[in-house]
Amino acid sequence: VTPNEIPIAHDGIAVIVNPSNPLSEISVEKLSDIYSGKAKSWSDVGAKGLGDIQAISRDPSSGTYDSFKEMVIQKPDKTRDYAASCVQTASNEAVLTTVGQTKGAIGYIGLAYVNDKVKVLGVIPLGGGKPAVKPSESTVRDNSYPISRLLYLYTDGVPAGNVKTYIDWGLSDEGQKIVKEVGYITLK
Amino acid sequence: MAQAAPVKIKHSVRRVAESVIERIIQVAGFLAVVFVLLILVFLLRESLPIFKDYSLGKLLAGRDWRPTSDPALFGMLPLILGSIFVTVGAMVVSVPLGVGCAVFVAEIASPRMKEILKPLIEMLAAIPSVVYGFLGLLLLGPWLAKILDLPIGQFGMVGAILLAFIAIPTIVSVCEDALSAVPRAFRENSLALGATRWQTIARVTIPAARSGLFAAVLLGLGRAIGETMTVLMVTGNSPVIPEGLKAFLKPLATMTAIIAQQMGETVYGSDHYHALFMLGLLLFLASLAVSIISDVVIRRMPGVRA
Numbered sequence: 001v002t003p004n005e006i007p008i009a010h011d012g013i014a015v016i017v018n019p020s021n022p023l024s025e026i027s028v029e030k031l032s033d034i035y036s037g038k039a040k041s042w043s044d045v046g047a048k049g050l051g052d053i054q055a056i057s058r059d060p061s062s063g064t065y066d067s068f069k070e071m072v073i074q075k076p077d078k079t080r081d082y083a084a085s086c087v088q089t090a091s092n093e094a095v096l097t098t099v100g101q102t103k104g105a106i107g108y109i110g111l112a113y114v115n116d117k118v119k120v121l122g123v124i125p126l127g128g129g130k131p132a133v134k135p136s137e138s139t140v141r142d143n144s145y146p147i148s149r150l151l152y153l154y155t156d157g158v159p160a161g162n163v164k165t166y167i168d169w170g171l172s173d174e175g176q177k178i179v180k181e182v183g184y185i186t187l188k
Numbered sequence: 189m190a191q192a193a194p195v196k197i198k199h200s201v202r203r204v205a206e207s208v209i210e211r212i213i214q215v216a217g218f219l220a221v222v223f224v225l226l227i228l229v230f231l232l233r234e235s236l237p238i239f240k241d242y243s244l245g246k247l248l249a250g251r252d253w254r255p256t257s258d259p260a261l262f263g264m265l266p267l268i269l270g271s272i273f274v275t276v277g278a279m280v281v282s283v284p285l286g287v288g289c290a291v292f293v294a295e296i297a298s299p300r301m302k303e304i305l306k307p308l309i310e311m312l313a314a315i316p317s318v319v320y321g322f323l324g325l326l327l328l329g330p331w332l333a334k335i336l337d338l339p340i341g342q343f344g345m346v347g348a349i350l351l352a353f354i355a356i357p358t359i360v361s362v363c364e365d366a367l368s369a370v371p372r373a374f375r376e377n378s379l380a381l382g383a384t385r386w387q388t389i390a391r392v393t394i395p396a397a398r399s400g401l402f403a404a405v406l407l408g409l410g411r412a413i414g415e416t417m418t419v420l421m422v423t424g425n426s427p428v429i430p431e432g433l434k435a436f437l438k439p440l441a442t443m444t445a446i447i448a449q450q451m452g453e454t455v456y457g458s459d460h461y462h463a464l465f466m467l468g469l470l471l472f473l474a475s476l477a478v479s480i481i482s483d484v485v486i487r488r489m490p491g492v493r494a
Contacts, residue, residue, distance in 0.1 A: 052339055054339050059450070060450050060453070081254060081256070081257045082254075084266070085426050087424040088449065094325070094421075097326065098341070101330045104339050
């Protein structure tokens with residue numbers, strides 16, 4: 001098998017908190033502290049009256065779990081990893097539900113899944129000094145939102161035949177329109 | 189004599205047919221044993237390679253389950269303790285409720301009420317565990333978190349309570365059979381000697397049925413320890429070592445939930461893969477131990493068998 005990757009869409013991972021949370025932005029460093037267990041209380045990251053942080057993560061079978069680890073937790077320090085105390089949920093929906101119901105919770109989900117039961121935080125890129133960036137079509141596509149990634153289709157070698165037809169369709173205006181409809185961000 | 193011949197043929201045909209059927213039943217019986225052995229062989233084959241890189245002590249006593257770290261750690265202690273916590277918690281809830289319910293159905297309820305109650309309780313068993321998980325995630329967990337003033341609605345006790353409801357139909361149904369198997373004469377003698385109904389139940393019927401009640405409890409335990417979907421959905425799956433009774437109010441992870449959660453995306457033949465099979469082997473040995481213990485204890489206990 002010779003894997004061949006073809007970018008098909010952009011995706012941002014949105015950091016979400018309960019709507020009652022007063023924060024509107026957070027830095028990559030603070031997020032890393034939270035998920036690696038260094039920061040345990042909301043007062044450690046500048047919000048008062050919320051008590052302990054309930055860090056919600058996806059489970060290790062999820063691609064988002066790995067993406068978030070690479071792009072956030074290990075950004076300030078390669079040796080960091082998820083703390084055992086993170087609550088692991090099996091789907092984007094479960095993260096949404098839990099964060100929506102839990103006052104002190106923070107979670108992350110694919111931008112396509114965000115709804116109004118939760119509040120999306122702006123993220124300050126590593127190193128600070130720059131303003132917080134909210135995930136949006138333009139900030140994800142130009143990578144200025146720090147937790148952006150490409151989504152790929154994989155083929156065995158250079159695609160041919162029906163596989164090629166399918167991929168060409170996915171990259172066409174018609175395919176990209178569907179990418180947008182389901183909440184992901186088009187390549188162009 | 190001329191007429192006897194066909195009868196004889198019929199007899200021998202019947203005898204052949206009977207021995208064929210006997211053989212089939214025999215094979216079916218042996219097959220069950222063969223399947224269990226094959227499963228054991230498969231579990232051993234897929235789990236033993238983990239010992240190339242990790243010692244048994246490091247696995248069983250390891251306090252960190254970090255399958256995607258570098259280097260990966262497969263400390264199973266938090267998961268083993270998590271399973272024990274949730275299962276014991278479930279038994280604390282389900283045994284009194286289940287046995288009490290069985291006593292009511294078998295000894296106190298009128299025949300008509302019994303006719304309604306029994307199928308209703310058995311219907312509990314027909315509810316898929318994913319539905320219990322949903323109820324726990326959306327209703328029971330958040331509600332308990334609110335009244336107990338907990339920060340999050342996913343914790344050990346939610347799993348224990350739901351598992352209790354999953355184990356209750358098994359416990360009730362086996363208990364009820366055991367109680368019904370106690371001969372009428374026992375109760376009649378007790379009542380005739382002037383004992384009240386309660387004295388009869390507590391000192392005659394229940395002691396007489398105790399081996400069956402014990403079997404019911406162990407079957408319920410087996411049901412609870414192997415349940416996966418419900419605990420996966422409601423306990424938070426945080427591989428933290430549960431410490432003290434307070435751990436019931438915190439997220440924890442069980443062996444079954446971790447296997448279900450992680451097996452799907454693990455690389456075939458990797459250490460992680462073998463470690464998950466090792467968890468499976470431990471679960472297998474745990475259920476084996478439960479059935480052997482119940483067998484030995486039931487055989488030693490005097491009383492009426494269910």
